[in-house]
Amino acid sequence: MKQPLVHQSPIPGLGLSAGITLTMLSIIVLLPIGALLLQGAASGVDVMWAAINTKRTWGALLLSFRLSLIAALFNLVFGVAVAWVLVRYRFPGRKLLDAAVDLPFALPTAVAGIALTALYAPNGAFGAIAKDLGFKIAYTQWGILIALIFVGLPFVARTVQPVVEEIEREVEEASATLGASRAHTIRHIILPMLTPAALTGFALALARSVGEYGSVIFIAGNIPMKTEIAPLLIVIRLEEFDYPGAAAIGIAMLLISFMMLLAINAVQVFSRRRIGYV
Amino acid sequence: MSDVPIRFRAATEETPLARFLLIGGVLLGLAVLLFAPLIVVFFEALRDGALAAVASLANPEAASAIRLTLIVAAIAVPLNAVFGIAAAWFVTKFDFRGKAILITLIDLPFSVSPVVAGLCIVLTFGANSLIGGVLVGHGFPIVFALPGIVLASVFVTFPFVARELIPVMIEQGRAEEEAALTLGASGWRVFFTVTLPNIRWALLYGVLLCNARAMGEFGAVAVVSGKIRGQTATMPITIEMLYNEYLSVAAFSLAAVLALLALLTLTLKTGLEWRYADQLAANHRH
Incomplete structure (x- = not known):
């Protein structure tokens, strides 16, 4: 028994809504992504591989992924702490803080980029302190890391927060009456419940950081092999009118972030199966 | 002790x-x-005083950037709202095969780097491409012109409205619309008098986020705009140009305008979350 493509429905507007949805999706998203893949296919595997397999491109790709991973790991820990503090504790300014966590979503990346640079440059407020201590933040990988932490900050906090709100106190009380210490309860009861949501936030932060451009390029210094991120290399290739080269890096980035999302999805399914839906 | x-x-x-x-x-x-x-x-x-900051906003370059950004948002946001409503209606009011794939595709732009999004649009509509070549031949360039900037902005904000509406409309079900239909209301009347009042705050929420992103988008627009002064330089692009010319006060004054917009967005968004929590997407924190 084959299912019909569309089930009968008394509600009107099928043609119109499907038409608008599929037309806009095709023109704005699918056609352009198809053009990228087509450019890759047209230039062939050899040309693509030659464009990717240079020290400079590998350097940029590895730098983007390595720093994004570190930033996402920092945000994983910090985001869980933020969610916990915002839900469980009461202190003055909590609601303001709650609203402010979304700032990196609302603040344009170019604004964040120049602000972070002004702050961490050797003559900036934080940069001067670092300079006195003998190290440099802006125009080094540390600067890139700070920018990536900024853009990824809200993801884990926002995915974990609703889960913390829904934890039933009885579970914690049961654990305590059975003699578990608070640390034991957190380690074995609470953190496992937060894991699926935290991993989702981690994956979202990672995907966002890997592709981030605006907030990074001002603070990065953009020195090939040292502080040149993959999206910047795409822009450079485009400015040289090297479309096959730009497309090769673009496809590589698409593939790697797609694979990372799949991997994290698998981890999530696994942890859900072990712990159950929360 | x-x-x-x-x-x-x-x-x-x-x-x-x-x-x-x-x-x-x-x-x-x-x-x-x-x-x-x-x-x-x-x-x-405000380093050189409020007057210097205001004066730098009045200069022609900054003024044209502000105008362009407003125009782009005025086109991209309504386009996105129409798409979001249509997609949410299609996905929640009908049952069809491949629904999960459709939702995944709508979410796809979230996991694409803005620079890659810009690259895709250049490869599709650039002067060297099949489609772009024809359009440029007819005097209608897309890349390095307003249409390209709008396309890039719509691409990066694509899921914003749909994502807010779909969970809300799933939760509300179809019974109210079906009741209105049996009472003889036309399709449009059902939409405007039954559906829209139910989803208006979620719609506003999505539009708010969509607008903030559209006005602030940098990476995708940087690739497709060509950064022509006074013509295709939006506010974020102009901030970059001014900053790279060491015109710090001018760059930060324009950045302050966008920062104020971000603060306004956050305030309105928080207000909506407090006031209409029950009518916003279920996957949000309230």
């Missing part, structure tokens, strides 16, 4: 020390990571 504890700690609470360290750590972290950059924008903009 004669001190008697005034209050015993509940077994489901952290020790006061742990609590103090957690709150302190989070406050310090957010102050350094979030509030310091925000404050610096205004500090740098």
